[in-house]
Amino acid sequence: MKKKLTKRKQGRVSVHSGQVEFVKVNVGGWQWRDVYQWLLALRWPQFAALVGAFYITLNLLFATLYAVDPNSMIEIMSGIFLLAVVTGIIFVRFSRPVARIAFSRSIVIGPLNGQPTLMVRVGNQHQHSIVDTEFRIMFMRDEPLVEGGDFRYFYTLKLHFDKLILFPAALTLRHVIDKSSPLHGATLESLEASRSLFAVSVSGIDPIIAGPVQAQHDYSWRDVRFGERFIDIYTQSGRGQLTVDYGRLHETEAAE
Numbered sequence: 001m002k003k004k005l006t007k008r009k010q011g012r013v014s015v016h017s018g019q020v021e022f023v024k025v026n027v028g029g030w031q032w033r034d035v036y037q038w039l040l041a042l043r044w045p046q047f048a049a050l051v052g053a054f055y056i057t058l059n060l061l062f063a064t065l066y067a068v069d070p071n072s073m074i075e076i077m078s079g080i081f082l083l084a085v086v087t088g089i090i091f092v093r094f095s096r097p098v099a100r101i102a103f104s105r106s107i108v109i110g111p112l113n114g115q116p117t118l119m120v121r122v123g124n125q126h127q128h129s130i131v132d133t134e135f136r137i138m139f140m141r142d143e144p145l146v147e148g149g150d151f152r153y154f155y156t157l158k159l160h161f162d163k164l165i166l167f168p169a170a171l172t173l174r175h176v177i178d179k180s181s182p183l184h185g186a187t188l189e190s191l192e193a194s195r196s197l198f199a200v201s202v203s204g205i206d207p208i209i210a211g212p213v214q215a216q217h218d219y220s221w222r223d224v225r226f227g228e229r230f231i232d233i234y235t236q237s238g239r240g241q242l243t244v245d246y247g248r249l250h251e252t253e254a255a256e
Contacts, residue, residue, distance in 0.1 A: 019218055020197070039089055040096075047093070051086060058082075097206040099215035100125040102170075102249055107198055107219050108228040109177070109186075110255035116177040118157070120200055120219075121230050123170035123249050130213065133167040133204035135159060137175060139182055141194035155182040167204060169244045172230055191221035198224075228252040 013024040042050065062075045104121040111117070120137065124130055137157040142150040158181075160174040177183045186196075203214040231251045235243040 019220055036089075040093060044093075095209075097209045097211040097213045099130075099202065099213040101202045101215035102246065103200060103215075103217035104230065105250045106223045106225050106252065108225045108230060108252055108255075109183075110227055110229045112174065112176075112229070118175040118177060118183060119172050119230060120198075121170060121172045121249055122200070122202055123244075123246055124167050125246070126206070128208060129166045129168040130204040131166055131207050133164045133202065135162050135164075135173050136201045137173060138199045138201075139196070140199070141182075141191070141196040143194065153182075157181070157183075167202075169242070170233060170246065170249060173200070188221065188224065188226055191224060196221045196224075225252060227255055229255045 013027050015022045015024060039047065039050075058078070062072075065072050065074065102123040102125055107118060107120045109116060109118050112119070118137075122135070137159065139155040139157055141153060143153050145151050157175040160176070164171075175181065175183075177186075198219040199216060200219070201214070201216045203212065205211070206213050229252060231248060231253050233245045233248050233251075235245070237243065
């Protein structure tokens with residue numbers, strides 16, 4: 001019985017979803033396929049350090065084997081195999097499209113066109129447009145049950161627009177807080193009491209690589225600012241150009 005409990009405790013996986021960490025237990029051990037995804041998930045400095053350490057260790061190992069038996073053929077076979085594997089992994093890491101989407105540091109709730117509106121700003125940092133872009137905002141909070149206790153509810157907020165053929169620069173996603181909105185009557189205190197979270201997702205197609213890209217960002221109740229709005233970051237010139245100041249993407253001001 002003790003052995004079974006030990007094995008289950010070893011099946012422990014930590015998954016980060018924005019500001020929340022989920023610890024999965026009793027999910028079983030690693031499989032060989034998981035190593036490939038783990039290598040792709042490493043940051044470039046970590047990947048380079050791992051490859052360098054593995055290269056040095058392998059050379060020391062074969063130096064020892066050569067000292068024992070100079071006629072060893074294992075190095076040739078291992079070198080061909082490992083060179084192909086590392087080359088393939090590096091190619092996959094370079095070929096993956098990157099979303100490069102900037103999200104505002106905060107969510108604002110303020111009047112817009114006479115109606116209370118939740119707003120979050122997103123910006124495309126690529127040097128080209130993202131096509132067939134979709135935007136989503138999911139709202140999560142705890143709500144009391146009749147039987148007692150709380151239950152986690154998920155709401156997809158209705159946006160003023162949720163799709164664009166082209167996403168060239170920066171824009172503000174807007175959700176009108178009317179009587180049908182789950183945020184109707186919400187205050188900073190009620191958001192804190194219900195452990196509210198907002199998840200913003202942007203997905204589309206990179207036309208250069210012709211591959212899908214996706215980025216997401218989450219906000220807690222601490223990131224919500226009531227009675228504010230985002231400042232205008234667009235400046236129009238006389239030649240039909242629009243200048244977008246990404247340095248002011250996060251700036252807000254008090255709403256009138």
